[in-house]
Amino acid sequence: MPAGDARPVLEVRDLRTVFQTRGGEVHAVNSVSFDVKPGELLGVVGESGSGKSVTMMSLVGLLPMPPAEVRGGEVLLDGEDLLKVSPARLRDVRGGEVGFIFQDPMTSLNPVFTVGFQIIEPIRRHMGLNKRQARERAVELLELVGIPGARGRLSDYPHQFSGGMRQRVMIAIALACDPKVLIADEPTTALDVTIQAQILEIVEDLRARLGMAIVWITHDLGVVAGIADRVMVMYGGQVVEHAPVHPLFNDPRHPYTRALLRTIPTVTGARADKLQVIEGQPPMLGAAPSACPFRDRCPLAFDRCHAENPLREVVAPNHDVACFHPLAHTAKEAVA
Amino acid sequence: MNAQRPLVEVRDLKMHFPIHSGLLRRQTGAVKAVDGVTFDIYEGETLGLVGESGCGKSTCGRAVLRLYDLTSGEVVVDGRAIGTESQGSLRRMRTTMQMVFQDPQACLNPRMTVGAIIGEPLDEHTDWPRKKKRARVEELMDQVGLNRAFLNRYPHEFSGGQRQRIGIARALALKPKFIVCDEPIAALDVSIQAQVVNLLEELQDELGLTYLFISHDLSMVRHIADRVAVMYLGKVVELAPRDALYDEPLHPYTEALLSAVPEPDPAMAGRKRERIVLKGDVPSPANPPAGCNFCTRCPKVMEVCHRIDPAFREVRPGHFAACHLNDPRYGPEHSESAEPTAPEATRTQHGGTR
Ligand SMILES: Nc1ncnc2c1ncn2[C@@H]1O[C@H](COP(=O)(O)OP(=O)(O)OP(=O)(O)O)[C@@H](O)[C@H]1O
Numbered sequence: 001m002p003a004g005d006a007r008p009v010l011e012v013r014d015l016r017t018v019f020q021t022r023g024g025e026v027h028a029v030n031s032v033s034f035d036v037k038p039g040e041l042l043g044v045v046g047e048s049g050s051g052k053s054v055t056m057m058s059l060v061g062l063l064p065m066p067p068a069e070v071r072g073g074e075v076l077l078d079g080e081d082l083l084k085v086s087p088a089r090l091r092d093v094r095g096g097e098v099g100f101i102f103q104d105p106m107t108s109l110n111p112v113f114t115v116g117f118q119i120i121e122p123i124r125r126h127m128g129l130n131k132r133q134a135r136e137r138a139v140e141l142l143e144l145v146g147i148p149g150a151r152g153r154l155s156d157y158p159h160q161f162s163g164g165m166r167q168r169v170m171i172a173i174a175l176a177c178d179p180k181v182l183i184a185d186e187p188t189t190a191l192d193v194t195i196q197a198q199i200l201e202i203v204e205d206l207r208a209r210l211g212m213a214i215v216w217i218t219h220d221l222g223v224v225a226g227i228a229d230r231v232m233v234m235y236g237g238q239v240v241e242h243a244p245v246h247p248l249f250n251d252p253r254h255p256y257t258r259a260l261l262r263t264i265p266t267v268t269g270a271r272a273d274k275l276q277v278i279e280g281q282p283p284m285l286g287a288a289p290s291a292c293p294f295r296d297r298c299p300l301a302f303d304r305c306h307a308e309n310p311l312r313e314v315v316a317p318n319h320d321v322a323c324f325h326p327l328a329h330t331a332k333e334a335v336a
Numbered sequence: 337m338n339a340q341r342p343l344v345e346v347r348d349l350k351m352h353f354p355i356h357s358g359l360l361r362r363q364t365g366a367v368k369a370v371d372g373v374t375f376d377i378y379e380g381e382t383l384g385l386v387g388e389s390g391c392g393k394s395t396c397g398r399a400v401l402r403l404y405d406l407t408s409g410e411v412v413v414d415g416r417a418i419g420t421e422s423q424g425s426l427r428r429m430r431t432t433m434q435m436v437f438q439d440p441q442a443c444l445n446p447r448m449t450v451g452a453i454i455g456e457p458l459d460e461h462t463d464w465p466r467k468k469k470r471a472r473v474e475e476l477m478d479q480v481g482l483n484r485a486f487l488n489r490y491p492h493e494f495s496g497g498q499r500q501r502i503g504i505a506r507a508l509a510l511k512p513k514f515i516v517c518d519e520p521i522a523a524l525d526v527s528i529q530a531q532v533v534n535l536l537e538e539l540q541d542e543l544g545l546t547y548l549f550i551s552h553d554l555s556m557v558r559h560i561a562d563r564v565a566v567m568y569l570g571k572v573v574e575l576a577p578r579d580a581l582y583d584e585p586l587h588p589y590t591e592a593l594l595s596a597v598p599e600p601d602p603a604m605a606g607r608k609r610e611r612i613v614l615k616g617d618v619p620s621p622a623n624p625p626a627g628c629n630f631c632t633r634c635p636k637v638m639e640v641c642h643r644i645d646p647a648f649r650e651v652r653p654g655h656f657a658a659c660h661l662n663d664p665r666y667g668p669e670h671s672e673s674a675e676p677t678a679p680e681a682t683r684t685q686h687g688g689t690r
């Protein structure tokens with residue numbers, strides 16, 4: 001577990017990312033701030049399209065520019081601002097100090113190279129191992145993520161792997177160089193529960209043993225509840241709530257977070273006839289926000305929400321929320 | 337559900353991919369991705385197909401739609417045997433059967449706008465005027481929760497979950513009878529998952545659609561499926577009505593799957609839960625073990641399991657399983673030492689007709 005007073009290894013301040021499209025600007029990330037300490041796991045949840053992937057890809061220059069443009073902010077990796085470093089240094093950071101697991105394994109694995117090559121190459125580059133050693137490490141990594149017959153599959157191409165196996169190859173690549181920070185974007189969506197459990201064990205072990213800091217994006221609230229230390233909730237390109245995992249699930253304050261927690265089906269208990277949804281459409285993100293992004297779908301919205309964008313305010317220790325409504329500033333016990 | 341007419345009948349389906357190696361790239365083996373599965377899907381029902389990553393679910397779904405040339409076995413859709421039919425004559429049937437792909441990227445042409453992608457099946461199979469097609473595309477976008485204003489955007493301008501919904505809208509365009517949904521909701525957040533699942537259910541009620549719903553999300557499958565098939569290493573190991581499967585799983589693999597589901601119980605949040613991780617080697621589908629495929633990891637493994645592949649039997653009405661524990665000759669209450677073995681070994685192809 002992270003020491004409470006350790007310095008964050010990754011600190012993001014006021015990050016803003018905008019896309020230029022033919023239809024105008026898309027403000028995908030609006031003043032996002034967060035940090036992670038060594039050995040800590042920050043869970044990131046939020047609606048599809050809320051800017052989770054774009055935020056993380058902005059950190060290490062993974063977005064094509066143009067159309068993307070990082071308009072402002074700081075990304076401090078051990079104090080070094082990654083938005084200001086040279087492209088060469090950034091390439092070193094990616095896959096070296098920062099491991100990245102992409103949401104869509106097929107777009108990030110190159111279809112014309114073998115799986116083996118795609119793991120071995122970064123190991124050789126970042127860890128200075130020779131070909132044989134790198135190959136051994138690649139086999140070890142694939143076994144670690146549970147690819148059966150790993151040695152024999154190094155010469156396969158990505159299309160010969162199943163969806164979940166491709167995802168596990170991505171995980172192996174991201175872990176290859178013992179990164180300080182691991183950014184995992186929906187890393188287990190294609191994995192069944194048993195293999196997911198196995199991957200979660202590996203992750204627990206790595207952060208305990210190597211003090212790896214982890215940012216884990218997922219829509220699986222069950223996974224977040226089980227592994228995160230803190231959770232950040234995103235909506236419409238902004239962080240709307242952030243709290244340690246226990247209060248987030250037991251005393252959620254933002255109306256979006258509350259709605260989100262009501263939508264989960266289970267394997268036990270009564271089976272609902274119809275699943276809960278959050279009515280309404282997500283915001284268009286055509287301009288920098290000037291009002292609360294959730295206002296049109298929010299049961300609690302009032303005048304001020306349409307006129308002003310709420311800032312994140314501390315409501316309890318380590319717990320902040322971006323909402324004007326008094327309920328968001330009242331603890332659960334006080335309401336009941 | 338009530339009408340028990342099978343719309344899809346799958347018999348001893350096998351899909352093996354050759355492995356080539358050596359200098360001359362000779363075939364030296366095969367990945368037995370699907371190795372003899374038998375099941376029916378009734379008209380208007382949803383059959384859930386679950387199982388570990390790499391066990392052959394996607395391959396099975398694609399093979400049922402004949403996106404591959406089958407190694408062996410037969411598939412009957414709507415009374416028509418399509419196991420060996422040519423791709424050309426299958427084309428006309430494509431309007432009745434569709435697939436939502438696991439990897440949204442795979443089916444989205446990056447140079448086409450979203451409107452064109454969703455409307456492509458309409459261009460191909462209808463002679464509707466432009467306006468009608470456009471109206472249908474917009475209707476589909478509404479249904480899957482994509483903003484109509486995005487009609488002229490390109491796929492890369494969407495988030496992962498938004499791309500998945502483009503694929504769903506496209507599959508629905510022609511109002512097919514049978515849809516194979518391969519992890520259609522894995523990339524979506526829970527609210528949109530719910531929206532898509534509700535949509536699939538509404539369409540089913542309205543149009544009498546039949547689904548093969550591939551997923552590893554057991555709680556979602558519990559919600560949507562009428563019956564559930566569990567696959568392990570190329571074979572179906574258990575098949576049962578939903579409640580029977582979740583309440584009383586008969587196969588140890590199903591038990592293990594159910595026990596490993598992480599549940600967002602607020603009372604438990606922040607405390608670490610006990611996870612059951614299956615131990616033992618995960619065998620490769622190129623080289624499955626002797627006997628039962630699950631014997632290398634089964635917590636209840638018996639001596640017989642290493643020798644004899646259990647038959648896929650109807651243990652209770654409608655509840656099929658392939659496990660020696662359910663066989664009175666080998667089950668827990670019997671000592672296994674005195675058992676005859678030879679005849680069973682020849683009858684091991686699970687999946688006699690039902
Ligand atoms: N290249 C691009 N051009 C224009 N808009 C884009 C581009 N890439 C992403 N966007 C938009 O930015 C927003 C944020 O996308 P992002 O991929 O970060 O969402 P996400 O939170 O990761 O969602 P998901 O859970 O579906 O993966 C979305 O509304 C998306 O449409």
Ligand SMILES: Nc1ncnc2c1ncn2[C@@H]1O[C@H](COP(=O)(O)OP(=O)(O)OP(=O)(O)O)[C@@H](O)[C@H]1O
Pocket residue numbers: 159160161162163164165190191192353367368369387388389390391392393394395396438552621
């Ligand atoms: N074109 C191919 N060539 C060779 N092997 C293949 C091919 N397609 C699939 N396989 C192999 O067949 C097995 C089953 O793959 P499949 O994609 O059906 O799994 P799955 O159950 O859908 O898994 P996931 O949940 O990870 O998507 C895997 O071992 C895979 O590597």
Ligand SMILES: [Mg+2]
Pocket residue numbers: 052053054103185495496497
């Ligand atoms: Mg994303």
Ligand SMILES: [Mg+2]
Pocket residue numbers: 162163164393394395438518
């Ligand atoms: Mg698959």
